[in-house]
Amino acid sequence: MDPRLLLDLAVGGSALAGWFAAYGVVRLATRPASPTPAPATMDLGDEPPALVSLLVNRWSLTEDAAESTLLDLAARGFVELRQPGDDPMQTTLHLPPSPPDAAGLRPYERLVLDRVRGLAVHGVLPLSALTFRNEAQAKSWNKRLRAQVVADARAAGLSRRRFGPKVTTVLSAAALLAGVVVGLAAAHYGSWHAEEDNPGLAAGFVTFAVLSVIAGATPGERDTPRGRQVAARWLGVRDWLRGHEQFDELPPASVAIWDRYLGYGAAVGATRLASAVLDLGMGDRSLVWSSYGGTWHRVRVRYPRLPRYGRTLPRLLLSAAISGAVGFFLLKLFGPSADLFPTSDDPATRIVALVAAGIVAGAVLLLAFGGYTLVRGVADLATERTITGEVLWVQVWKSTAQGENRPARPWLHYLAVDDGSGERTTAWGLPSQWAGDCHHGDTVTIRVRPWSRRVVQVAVVGHGRPRSLTEPVVPEATGPRVARAGAPTPESLFTTEEIGQALGLPVGAAEAVDLPGPLVGVQFRAAGDGSPVLMIQAVSGAAGQWIWRLNARGQELPGIGDGAYLAGERAVLRLGDRTVLLTLLGVARARTAHLPWLLAQGALRASANRDQATT
Structure with a gap:
């Protein structure tokens, strides 16, 4: 090879x-x-x-x-989430008849x-229907x-372009310098071949253009x-939420109790169940929940695509042998006639020599690939x-x-496993043939070959809980949940007349509401149009303490x-270890003036019932 060409390269x-x-x-x-x-x-x-x-x-946006x-939005009253049974996948979205003013929503909140x-059809939408059906959309x-x-x-x-104007300018200037150097090198090469057009200007311009495009494409925030x-x-808030037992198992409908904490829990990755149930078409297999190690966390998964991945050793050795044999044959056949810099004046001869040189280069690559595959396969x-x-x-x-009318027969599956070694x-x-033996959430021991994966x-x-959440949840007991003996139930604290007097409108009898977890609740509807106007929920124990802390603001x-x-439209009452939460709905949202009086009536009735129980 000409030393001058080596210098230019x-x-x-x-x-x-x-x-x-x-x-x-x-x-x-x-x-x-x-x-x-x-x-x-x-x-x-804020x-x-x-x-x-x-x-x-x-500074990377996820489906969260x-x-x-x-x-x-549900916590702020723009939509309502209702779970009619024990299966979170049956959750439905409801549009309230009198939603708050949406003028103050941010663009992405309005988009959702x-x-x-x-x-929504007639104001109702199954939660699972939010998923996009069209990938482009x-x-x-x-x-x-x-x-x-x-x-x-x-x-x-809070954020900025990863490559700001100064960085982009510096990289563009460096791209211009690199383009000039490449152009001069190409021009120097072209000066030896006066009979051909000098490639210096074109090489320099293409180099500058390509590098400038790379410099201008910001890689994120x-x-x-x-x-x-x-x-x-916010990472401190995440640690606080993760420190509370079973917070990650709350379903989406529990936003009625946990208020905005559930939404922020989803934002920081602390709500596994709610995030698994919700799907706005953003989820993918590359970011998956894992509980390996005792705590819920997300793992980023990469899926390899190169031909060697998943192959058996005989297939790898066969591939190496074929590559080596083809490379050796091509090298022996075209090697003598190859010439990277032909000196012949005959155009046909020069073209043949250049084509042969290209084939020889490919043959060398095939030989190298075959040898590399052989060594790495054995290793x-x-x-x-x-x-x-x-x-x-x-x-x-x-x-x-397997033919036009027969389904394809799979012979290799992806298997992503979190071994606790890192976040990726x-x-x-x-x-x-082994794919049916393990399912999402199972703990497995696998023997693997690292290079071929x-x-x-x-x-x-160990068998684990499936991630799909498509199997119905079996209730722990049949029939509606009941409060423990002696605990005040929502319907025992307030009469229909008292509620109607507090809200300034007649209401119907209490209706039981199926709520997630240990919550029990009732709902009252307006006697006129039957729209919900008040929900009363009660819970004891650790969950009651949680709800009290969240709503005691x-x-x-006093008294x-x-x-x-x-x-706002919520009032909370503490009775011993039991917390009672009142939430105004629909047309009654603004009728808060007499809620303190209503709470006082409930507290007096609970005290009287407790005194009767002890005598």
Whole structure:
């Protein structure tokens, strides 16, 4: 090879290598921060859940943004979530007859609300119907949501472009310099061939254009000083929520009790069940819940696609042999006639020589690939290892077609397993005959070959709860839930006449409401149009303490029971270890003036009933 060509290639290659090295340094320097969590706290900030989701996920937006926004809209009264039975998958969305004013909603909150309103029929929508049926529509909707959340975060000073104007300008200037160097090297090469057009200008322009496009394509968002402070505080809220037993098992309908805490819990990744039930088309197999290690967390899964993944050793050796044989044959056949820089004046001869040179280059690559596959395949056999973890995902990977009227026969599945080694993992290739032995949530021990990512042995060591939540939940006991003996039930605290007097409108008899967990409740409807106007819920024990802490805010009402508060359309009453929560609905939302009197009547009646029980 001509030394002058080597010099030109070295100069141009060095310029490109220098630019990509600078690009790599910039990416490393602008990585989003990982703030240290602040002390655990239950105090919520002013940021909406979608922004919180962006911050706690290191300035990366996940499906939690839309799901937490929907839960927050329910907590604020724009929609209602109702679970008629014990299965959270049966949850339905209801549009209230008199919703709050939506003028103050942020664009992405309105986007979520508009989707619910657009799909609801007569004001009702099954929660499962929110899922997109068209992939293109889902991507478009999610793209709009992300753009609106990012714009809001930037406006609040919580986020910024990872590559700002200064960084982009520096990289573009470096791209111009690299383009000039590559152009000069190409021009120098062209000066030896006066009979041909000089490629210097074209090479320099193409180099500059390509590198400028790469520099201008921002790789996402990054932190700001204020964003780091806010993210640290919300990470403290996450730790506080995760420290409460069974918070991650709350269904979406429990937002009626937990208020905005459930939405923020979804934003910070603390509500496994609610997040699993909700699906606005953003979820994918690359971010999966895992309980391996004793706590719920999410694991990012990568799914390999290269041909070697999942292959058996004989198939790998056969591939290596074929590659080597084909490469050797082509090299022997075309090697003598190959010439990268032909000197013949005959155009046909020069073309043949260049084609032969290209074939020889391909043959060398085939030989190298065959040798590499042979060595790594044998080494893969010698480095087998055993891991134990939780099954995150099982899905068909490769199949064999069996004809027009017969379904394809799968022979390889993806198997994603969380072994507790980190927040990221790569799926394995599982022979399809074993795919039915393990399910989502199972704990398995597998023997694997690391390079080919093939599972050679699998054993289920523990059965887990499926992630799909499609199986109906079997109730622990038949019949409606009842309060423990001696505890005041919602219908025993207030009479229909007292409720009608407090609300200023006649109401019908109490109707039992099926609520999640240990809650018991009743609902009252207006006697005229039958619309719900008041819900009363009661709960004791640890859950009662939780609900009291969440709702003990607003206007304190001294002298009523063991404590009472009024906040907006809600009022809470503490009676011993039992908490009673009153929520005004529909047309009665603004009729809060006489709620303190109603609470006082309930407290007096509970005290009288308790005195009778002790005599």
